[in-house]
Amino acid sequence: MDMNIRPAPTLHTAHPSVADDPRWPLIVTRAKSADGQFWYSVSTTGIYCRPSCPSRTANPKNVALHATLESARATGFRPCRRCNPDGPSLECENAALIAKACRLIEESEEEPSLEELAATVGRSPSYFHRVFKTSIGLTPKAYAAGHRAKKVREGLETGTSVTEAIYDAGFNSSGRFYEKSTGMLGMTPTQYRAGGANEEIKFAVGQTTLGAILVASSTKGAASILLGDDPDELVRDLQDRFPKARLIGMDREYEALIARVCGFVENPGIGLDLPLNVRGTAFQRRVWQVLQEIPVGECVSYSEIARRIGAPSATRAVAGACTANNIAVAIPCHRVVRNDGALSGYAWGVDRKRALLDREAPQTA
Numbered sequence: 001m002d003m004n005i006r007p008a009p010t011l012h013t014a015h016p017s018v019a020d021d022p023r024w025p026l027i028v029t030r031a032k033s034a035d036g037q038f039w040y041s042v043s044t045t046g047i048y049c050r051p052s053c054p055s056r057t058a059n060p061k062n063v064a065l066h067a068t069l070e071s072a073r074a075t076g077f078r079p080c081r082r083c084n085p086d087g088p089s090l091e092c093e094n095a096a097l098i099a100k101a102c103r104l105i106e107e108s109e110e111e112p113s114l115e116e117l118a119a120t121v122g123r124s125p126s127y128f129h130r131v132f133k134t135s136i137g138l139t140p141k142a143y144a145a146g147h148r149a150k151k152v153r154e155g156l157e158t159g160t161s162v163t164e165a166i167y168d169a170g171f172n173s174s175g176r177f178y179e180k181s182t183g184m185l186g187m188t189p190t191q192y193r194a195g196g197a198n199e200e201i202k203f204a205v206g207q208t209t210l211g212a213i214l215v216a217s218s219t220k221g222a223a224s225i226l227l228g229d230d231p232d233e234l235v236r237d238l239q240d241r242f243p244k245a246r247l248i249g250m251d252r253e254y255e256a257l258i259a260r261v262c263g264f265v266e267n268p269g270i271g272l273d274l275p276l277n278v279r280g281t282a283f284q285r286r287v288w289q290v291l292q293e294i295p296v297g298e299c300v301s302y303s304e305i306a307r308r309i310g311a312p313s314a315t316r317a318v319a320g321a322c323t324a325n326n327i328a329v330a331i332p333c334h335r336v337v338r339n340d341g342a343l344s345g346y347a348w349g350v351d352r353k354r355a356l357l358d359r360e361a362p363q364t365a
Helices: 016-020 024-028 069-073 090-107 114-121 125-136 140-157 162-168 174-185 189-193 231-241 252-266 282-292 302-308 315-324 350-360
Strands: 039-042 047-049 063-066 200-208 211-218 221-228 246-248
Touching: 016 024, 016 063, 024 063, 039 069, 063 069, 090 114, 090 125, 090 140, 114 125, 114 140, 125 140, 140 282, 200 231, 200 252, 211 231, 211 252, 221 231, 282 302, 282 315, 302 315
Parallel strands: 200 246
Antiparallel strands: 039 047, 039 063, 200 211, 211 221
């Protein structure tokens, strides 16, 4: 017998090369963008999945990749119950049921209860509430309140009487509406219907090393802080924002306020604590509240803001809320950056954003 003859190597059914495949990182990160592009099967569990499957990541030696769903099915394995690779993704299913719930809220004369909404989409109240808030960034109740506020504004803008606007928006009593009206509209319903007529807005224009700055306040607090190069343009911008309000130029009492704001722009370390008259949707106000909690010297990404408000998928909506902010520095949207740390757009110019962040950056010895 020839003792130099070696036994044939054992043939393995595993796929050690999967870890080197460019698609493997998409499975590890559960990339939703890869769904529909390929599928994978796991020999040890006998299932096949979509790339975004939330299950624990399998050992790549036990994984096979499939370019088509038919190829994954041909393994004889069963479809994963968690990611449902044969049908629409869980994310798509949730998006469809959220859209259905939103239509129900918008078409109902009175605000539907959480239980009614959940029953309509065939989910438990707790599950529906969690998914709705994650997708929209608001609870169903807050979304309904925002929709009613929108209907009130539309009714007042089209000339409907205050009483008709209240009841058309689904409020079953004027008392309940007036409890929330100022926070909802930023002023009384009558003033809003008149385009802010007779509302007094005090304002003053100052000068900083970043250019001109305009500070405007109602009786409830700062309503606008605008930055720019031309003081006259800032005043025209203010007039556009409050077309029928009574604008009152700076007096001695107001000089102290604008001096505080200018001082903060030049030296952010002194802080800025102002009462604010915030006017925006419920979602925008939630974003702006989180912005005010970002400490001086720190930057946060748009996706992190979305996570903090409980709506991790609402990154674009967060960016929109930052763009809609018209109270510069006091609501510090300049502290929000892209995920890679790069500066994105800023209503008052990226150069000003960079300068503000440079001034706020911790000083190292």
